Amino acid sequence: MGNNDAEQKVNILGLMTGSSADGLDLCLVSFAGRDRSPVYEVLHSQEVPYPKYLQDSFINPLELSDAEIAQLDGELGAWFAAEIAKLKLDFDFIASHGQTIKHEPPNFTLQIGNPAAMADTFNCPVIYDFRTADVEQGGQGAPLIPIVDQYLLQQDNSDVLALNIGGIANLTIVPGLHNSAPVLAWDTGPGNTLMDKAVRLFSQDRLSYDESGNLAAQGKLNLKLLDELLEHEFYQRNPPRSAGQEQFGKTYFQQILKQFYPASDEEFKDLIYTLTVLTAKTITGNINSLSTDYSPTSMYVGGGGAFNKTLMNLLRAELPSIDISEMNREGVNQSNKEAFGFAYLGYLFLSELTANLPGVTGAGKAVMLGKLCKPHRS
Ligand SMILES: Nc1ncnc2c1ncn2[C@@H]1O[C@H](COP(=O)(O)OP(=O)(O)O)[C@@H](O)[C@H]1O
Ligand SMILES: [Mg+2]
Incomplete structure (x- = not known):
């Protein structure tokens, strides 16, 4: 060489x-x-x-x-x-x-x-x-990016998390070289896809996503809806698992609307916020229940969801012991x-x-x- x-x-x-x-x-x-x-x-x-x-x-x-x-x-x-x-x-x-x-x-x-x-x-x-x-x-x-996360992020002495929030959200756990446990990765569930659909419906297609999470920030949590959504069988599946439109596409969004159809602008914001919380919870639940073989203290976030401040604040609130930053390493960033x-x-x-x-x-x-x-x- x-x-x-x-x-x-x-x-x-x-x-x-x-x-x-x-x-x-x-x-x-x-x-x-x-x-x-x-x-x-x-x-x-x-x-x-x-x-x-x-x-x-x-x-x-x-x-x-x-x-x-x-x-x-x-x-x-x-x-x-x-x-x-x-x-x-x-x-x-x-x-x-x-x-x-x-x-x-x-x-x-x-x-x-x-x-x-x-x-x-x-x-x-x-x-x-x-x-x-x-x-x-x-x-x-799928997912195929974990080997890239390993190449970019593997440390000598510490385990690192990489999260990508695109339409679907994926999580990778890259063990440090000191740790003989394997790289783990799976789709945690929806990333932006459900929020985007709610925003499109709310804005009659004028907007395609919730800029910075501003609409979500004006909403309240619908706890009943959140609890129902967390029942989705995908979240009970053990890895390997990957998701797409088949699980979290239009058909599923229509089912959500049957459970809760927003009757006002306020309620639309509640829906957008509740879907933002769903994305956050399904990500953080996976991290908080990681095997004790791993002890990550930092997480790098990529994908368009990294621009959603409401979502990022929810992640930080639920993961107080993890240092969360946007992906940025020698020319490789969240975008x-x-x-x-x-x-x-x-x-x-x-x-x-x-x-x-x-x-x-x-x-x-x-x-x-x-x-x-x-x-x-x-
Ligand atoms: N400024 C922003 N504020 C909030 N969300 C954003 C912003 N920019 C992008 N996004 C979200 O990121 C999504 C695109 O992310 P991307 O990583 O390209 O996903 P994919 O890989 O599925 O194409 C958009 O649909 C939107 O939901
Ligand atoms: Mg894209």
Whole structure:
């Protein structure tokens, strides 16, 4: 290793489009090395919001027909290529997560955004479909970011928590090198998805989320509703577990509205606050009942939910012994961590290294993740 570092540098453009359907996150990373711990440098990060028709298409993906999915697969891939072209970036590979349409382990998982347009536009290989290989090994195909958390955050002598609050919330426990216990990770339940749906309904689609948690901050807790929502079977499941629109999508939100339909602006704020408390409680409950093999004292939060002050205050109130900060480490922050993560997963693929953590996903064994789409030769 290291005899010719210049030769071993590779620039990978990581692309993430999460379940919130707010847009494309990009992170261009230069990696130098050949093993699991390359030296990295973040060269460029950006968020490109979805145009309204893509946002509307992906907000309730389970309602799409097969024909619509096939059409959107091509349109989204072409949109990715067109948006990336505007940025004039220099990269060797693209690593693209794609937009999740269905996530039904152990049967299948589907992310779309056809890589061919990007491969041809930039004449570069695209690594894509990162989840299927894990599902084929009997795993959940999720979460995949824990190996990235380990790479970024593992300490010598202390255990660390990483929380991502996107549409769904995921928690990773990274043991320090002193601790022989394994990395743990699972989806805790809804992140922003239910709050976002309540805000859209309240604002008749003028708003897509609760800016800074300001609406929630004006609401009161509906304890009866909260107690009912905490009965959801997902929270009783033991890991490995992952969630998506199947558990916390439109159908579930409609059920919530049957339990409590807000009759006034005040009551809407109560609903938004109660859903914010639900997200906080399902996260903190998991942390407060962690096995005594782990003793984390710090937590790094990423994802758009890190901007929700009401939610962050609830987390801090319930976790007094944990130092909670926004993810921010050598160019990786709360906004680009997942796109960075897919660049790193692309690096692992190119280095022919396994990338799933079977203890986390439930897969039978560790395997390489991703497929390669090569450009057509002209
Ligand atoms: N300024 C903000 N205040 C409150 N919530 C925010 C803010 N910015 C983003 N969010 C929340 O974060 C979500 C997007 O988070 P993101 O990490 O992109 O999730 P995903 O990975 O599911 O796309 C938005 O839908 C919204 O709920
Ligand atoms: Mg997003």
